Amino acid sequence: MKTSTALHIVSGKGGTGKTSVAGALAMSLAKAGSKVLLCEVEGRQGFAQLFETEPLPYEERLMARSEDGGEVYVLAIDPEAALLEYLQMYYRLGRVGRLLDKFGIIDFATTIAPGVRDVLLTGKVYEAARRRVGGARSDFVYDAVVVDAPPTGRIGRFLGVNDDVAGLAKVGPIKSQSESIMTMMRAPQTSVHLVTILEEMPVQETLDGIRELEGDGIKVGSVIVNMVRPPLLSAETMAAMESGDLDEAAVSAVLDSVSLPAGAASGLLEGGRAHIERQELQNEQHNVLESSGARLLTLPRIAGGVDVAALGELAPFLKELA
Ligand SMILES: Nc1ncnc2c1ncn2[C@@H]1O[C@H](COP(=O)(O)OP(=O)(O)OP(=O)(O)O)[C@@H](O)[C@H]1O
Ligand SMILES: [Mg+2]
Structure with missing residues (x-):
């Protein structure tokens, strides 16, 4: 009907x-x-x-x-x-x-x-x-x-x-x-x-x-x-990057251990930092929208x-x- x-x-x-x-x-x-x-x-x-x-x-x-x-x-x-x-x-x-x-x-x-x-x-x-x-x-x-x-x-x-x-x-x-x-x-x-x-x-x-x-x-x-x-990095990874624990040497070692070129480490860290920055900007704007009281629906x-x-x-x- x-x-x-x-x-x-x-x-x-x-x-x-x-x-x-x-x-x-x-x-x-x-x-x-x-x-x-x-x-x-x-x-x-x-x-x-x-x-x-x-x-x-x-x-x-x-x-x-x-x-x-x-x-x-x-x-x-x-x-x-x-x-x-x-x-x-x-x-x-x-x-x-x-x-x-x-x-x-x-x-x-x-x-x-x-x-x-x-x-x-x-x-x-x-x-x-x-x-x-x-x-x-x-x-x-x-x-x-x-x-x-x-x-x-x-x-x-x-x-x-x-x-x-x-x-x-x-x-x-x-x-x-x-x-x-x-x-x-x-x-x-x-x-x-x-x-x-x-x-x-x-x-x-x-x-x-x-x-x-x-x-x-x-x-x-x-x-x-x-x-x-969507966030691609876990909270732990982000924290490790922020504190400096996950630095170029650490990433190179991991890459090396799985036979990948260790030289890619700096590019990977760079990409990670750019991603974190974008996520932060997203979150900031999400908070602005939330404070408006409107109903929010999210599409990926x-x-x-x-x-x-x-x-x-x-x-x-x-x-x-x-
Ligand atoms: N969720 C999404 N994921 C990826 N790409 C998207 C998504 N939504 C829209 N797009 C892309 O963004 C572009 C703009 O989308 P769309 O044409 O629907 O926007 P619009 O607001 O109708 O634009 P206009 O103001 O020109 O009418 C298109 O290339 C579309 O494929
Ligand atoms: Mg349109």
Whole structure:
């Protein structure tokens, strides 16, 4: 029974892994048996790349199926197509819409003001999250909608654009639709997740993002700490390096005892020190995030980057969100 559709909005600093995390989250939800719609809104064809398919048209495509009957559909939301669809749906302007398109008016409307794009994009997400299989009391089509959303710098405006519209329109269907969208953005079944890596700038941007969104009445569900490097050295080894007990002579002796070139010792120690330094920086940033009180979920760094197989590896780390 799909008596509600969960909405997961994935944002974060550019390049921290929003597209990968949105994909992994969709897989994780499907593994739990859900029917999921994974949407992208930036016209970048990120999911076509990730799932190694041709560019996706404006159409919900089945991309993956889990053993438990869960499914991931993918949709690249295009604001121009969304506007045509909207005109057709609400005003039955199919032919007129195509004519407007021919004269470049649709293009004009969707590029002239970034706000208009955001209204159309969030409008389509709203439509998918509210779609039912039949009449008003029937089940929802999707258990969950996952959005690969704009980065933190633009997420407040993207999610809040309908507040502005509701404020502009005095009465009528546009006002009520934009109010309904804002209600959905602030509803308990909606969560905004911010992806970050454990470096100073993205962590700061995450904290700013939490503050901005919460100021707009939108709650951040969790911070997804991505590309975390696991510690490779034991606490004893680190202590021995720090105290100087594990010096070049000691490492050379060990290398020599297993017939490896003793000359590699200084390079190994150098690598070890760099690793410890990176771990310390990671820990520092982890503490900063923890002090913000946000719920943290950690994803490991996958060697070689994220492809379809890696999505399956990352999915279990997100199952708390299912
Ligand atoms: N957990 C991970 N382990 C290893 N590599 C990762 C991980 N997550 C993401 N990446 C890699 O980092 C790069 C950026 O990831 P992705 O495209 O998902 O980020 P993004 O935030 O969507 O970027 P953009 O801001 O450009 O949209 C990609 O090459 C991806 O494969
Ligand atoms: Mg992306």
